[in-house]
Amino acid sequence: MSQAAAVEFKQVTKNYGSGNVLERFDLIIPAGRIVTIIGPSGCGKTTLLKMVNRLIEPESGTVLVEGEDVATVDPVTLRRNIGYVIQQIGLFPHMTIGQNISIVPRLKGEKKQDLTARISELLELIGLDPAQFRNRYPHELSGGQQQRIGVARALAANPSIILMDEPFSALDPISRVQLQKELINLNQRVRKTIIFVTHDIDEALKIADLVVLLKEGRIIQTGTPEQLLEHPSEPYVLEFLGPERFSQYSI
Ligand SMILES: Nc1ncnc2c1ncn2[C@@H]1O[C@H](COP(=O)(O)OP(=O)(O)OP(=O)(O)O)[C@@H](O)[C@H]1O
Numbered sequence: 462m463s464q465a466a467a468v469e470f471k472q473v474t475k476n477y478g479s480g481n482v483l484e485r486f487d488l489i490i491p492a493g494r495i496v497t498i499i500g501p502s503g504c505g506k507t508t509l510l511k512m513v514n515r516l517i518e519p520e521s522g523t524v525l526v527e528g529e530d531v532a533t534v535d536p537v538t539l540r541r542n543i544g545y546v547i548q549q550i551g552l553f554p555h556m557t558i559g560q561n562i563s564i565v566p567r568l569k570g571e572k573k574q575d576l577t578a579r580i581s582e583l584l585e586l587i588g589l590d591p592a593q594f595r596n597r598y599p600h601e602l603s604g605g606q607q608q609r610i611g612v613a614r615a616l617a618a619n620p621s622i623i624l625m626d627e628p629f630s631a632l633d634p635i636s637r638v639q640l641q642k643e644l645i646n647l648n649q650r651v652r653k654t655i656i657f658v659t660h661d662i663d664e665a666l667k668i669a670d671l672v673v674l675l676k677e678g679r680i681i682q683t684g685t686p687e688q689l690l691e692h693p694s695e696p697y698v699l700e701f702l703g704p705e706r707f708s709q710y711s712i
């Protein structure tokens with residue numbers, strides 16, 4: 462597996478006008494892994510994701526995507542090449558599920574025939590029957606099904622990087638666990654770099670190859686879930702992850 466960096470933050474500072482949210486922030490996201498970003502509300506998680514696809518621009522510093530400074534890439538092109546899934550899903554209500562899923566490849570000029578096949582393939586991948594779902598409208602789907610469509614849409618243009626900002630938080634626990642499993646399976650089959658923000662510690666530890674724990678715009682610890690649980694770098698790690706998780710590792 463490639464150890465190349467998919468995304469790199471170098472000395473990134475972001476300020477919305479009342480102090481720095483991030484200050485000289487450095488982080489390397491390795492390619493082909495699921496990286497979860499956790500930390501308290503307001504610590505800068507969404508800000509980090511949105512700087513990757515230029516929905517937000519830093520005051521200073523550099524964000525590199527596959528080695529290229531995003532500031533030099535046209536934002537529209539950048540966004541078509543990076544999947545983005547948000548909690549609110551953002552499906553277009555007047556488009557069918559098939560049209561929603563295929564929007565980016567369509568904008569890129571892919572042939573109709575290829576799009577039809579791609580939609581079926583993606584619906585199958587996320588566990589929805591293409592014959593049943595492709596011509597429905599978003600309001601004809603449950604919340605959980607809509608979130609799956611959000612994931613399918615992010616995959617449609619076959620991006621190597623996908624940003625996910627609390628994508629499963631509106632789901633019931635059963636659908637959520639199912640989608641977590643599907644995400645892990647998916648990543649084993651088609652290696653993607655997935656940067657996944659979540660408030661759910663169980664989710665973060667379960668799906669991650671690598672966890673990044675933030676506090677007030679600073680990295681407290683990065684490591685595999687096991688590394689965080691076995692070697693918490695400071696008491697805050699225990700506090701945030703929940704002391705009960707550490708009992709099995711304590712003396
Ligand atoms: N457009 C904005 N204008 C001003 N301040 C902002 C803006 N967006 C975010 N902030 C502030 O920047 C900080 C980081 O916000 P961000 O959305 O990145 O946090 P977060 O870690 O994603 O939080 P949450 O877990 O609640 O989603 C917060 O203090 C927030 O109030």
Ligand SMILES: [Mg+2]
Nearest residue numbers: 506507508626
């Ligand atoms: Mg957020």
